[in-house]
Amino acid sequence: MPGQAKRVLILGHGAMGHAFESLLRANHEVAVWDRDLVTWQETQPLEEAAHDRDIVIFALPTNPHDELAGRLAACLPAGRSLYLSIAKGLDAQGRTPAQIFEHHFGLRIGWALLYGPMLARELQAGLPGFAMVASADRAVAAECVALFQGTHLLLEPLDDPHGAAWAAIMKNVYVPLIGAADALALGDNLRGCLITEMLREMSAILERMGGHASTAYTLAGLGDLVTSSTGASSHHRRVGADLAEGRTGHLSASGANIRTEGVHTLEMVRAHRPFDPEQFALFDLICHFIDEPASLNQRLADYLDHRFRREPSSS
Numbered sequence: 001m002p003g004q005a006k007r008v009l010i011l012g013h014g015a016m017g018h019a020f021e022s023l024l025r026a027n028h029e030v031a032v033w034d035r036d037l038v039t040w041q042e043t044q045p046l047e048e049a050a051h052d053r054d055i056v057i058f059a060l061p062t063n064p065h066d067e068l069a070g071r072l073a074a075c076l077p078a079g080r081s082l083y084l085s086i087a088k089g090l091d092a093q094g095r096t097p098a099q100i101f102e103h104h105f106g107l108r109i110g111w112a113l114l115y116g117p118m119l120a121r122e123l124q125a126g127l128p129g130f131a132m133v134a135s136a137d138r139a140v141a142a143e144c145v146a147l148f149q150g151t152h153l154l155l156e157p158l159d160d161p162h163g164a165a166w167a168a169i170m171k172n173v174y175v176p177l178i179g180a181a182d183a184l185a186l187g188d189n190l191r192g193c194l195i196t197e198m199l200r201e202m203s204a205i206l207e208r209m210g211g212h213a214s215t216a217y218t219l220a221g222l223g224d225l226v227t228s229s230t231g232a233s234s235h236h237r238r239v240g241a242d243l244a245e246g247r248t249g250h251l252s253a254s255g256a257n258i259r260t261e262g263v264h265t266l267e268m269v270r271a272h273r274p275f276d277p278e279q280f281a282l283f284d285l286i287c288h289f290i291d292e293p294a295s296l297n298q299r300l301a302d303y304l305d306h307r308f309r310r311e312p313s314s315s
């Protein structure tokens with residue numbers, strides 16, 4: 001049974017904006033806001049578009065989150081609206097969508113993040129999508145679940161927004177490595193090993209960043225990692241395959257392009273150092289792979305050697 005009808009504003013009318021619009025419009029009153037593709041002017045002033053909305057969904061990259069969340073927090077009364085983001089990258093200051101929302105909305109205004117296997121084209125085709133709705137506030141998570149009731153996007157609440165944000169971000173960092181290994185025909189066995197190693201490292205990074213290690217094993221981590229690693233048309237898988245095969249054009253693209261969100265994250269972590277990249281061997285390997293794609297075979301061999309074939313210590 002669908003919940004109560006809400007007035008929803010979707011920011012960004014790209015692949016996910018369109019998918020969410022078609023999911024929600026049967027049961028809710030949905031409006032969209034974006035920039036004009038030619039002039040880059042706002043289709044309508046944001047403050048005007050948002051003023052009577054119960055729920056605002058950020059269906060755009062992480063980079064504009066800070067500006068847009070700041071404008072909304074300044075103009076909308078506390079407690080009136082709820083904010084949702086699905087963006088998976090870091091912004092130019094190295095912040096996650098969870099950090100940006102916490103900064104602008106804090107405990108004053110409800111906010112949540114939606115992460116999991118929910119490819120836009122599958123949602124548009126009527127196939128099911130799955131996501132964790134991550135919020136520090138259970139009532140907010142329940143409101144999000146109610147919003148999507150009666151649709152084929154199936155949600156599960158999670159009380160770890162910071163962990164979920166890092167799980168989604170790390171997924172985009174790791175998947176190019178799977179795409180590269182597959183392009184080089186390094187084997188199904190290696191793929192299984194790498195995905196296991198990625199989950200182990202993702203758990204450690206989530207904990208380092210103030211999240212729960214267990215969030216890596218939810219739809220936001222494992223679920224999305226498997227979908228992107230194995231999906232034939234996965235953007236991030238393609239990036240890795242292209243690099244392994246000598247096509248390096250993406251590296252000059254901006255992080256606003258979702259194809260390059262993983263590469264952009266590597267650059268932001270190196271620039272802002274929310275954690276020490278050298279302490280996480282797979283993360284470090286992927287940084288070196290992006291710098292020097294031809295070195296991948298040797299780096300993978302060194303990684304596996306270090307991980308599995310080291311002489312046992314004498315102690």
Ligand SMILES: NC(=O)c1ccc[n+]([C@@H]2O[C@H](COP(=O)([O-])OP(=O)(O)OC[C@H]3O[C@@H](n4cnc5c(N)ncnc54)[C@H](O)[C@@H]3O)[C@@H](O)[C@H]2O)c1
Binds near residue numbers: 012014062118256
């Ligand atoms: N495509 C998917 O299947 C999918 C699934 C889950 C999550 N996501 C995440 O959702 C986010 C958006 O992905 P997408 O595939 O819809 O991207 P997209 O490129 O198709 O659409 C992004 C939209 O945001 C708008 N936009 C960008 N910067 C803006 C700004 N400063 N002001 C106003 N509008 C702006 C663009 O005009 C565009 O319409 C990404 O972070 C992505 O990782 C995507």
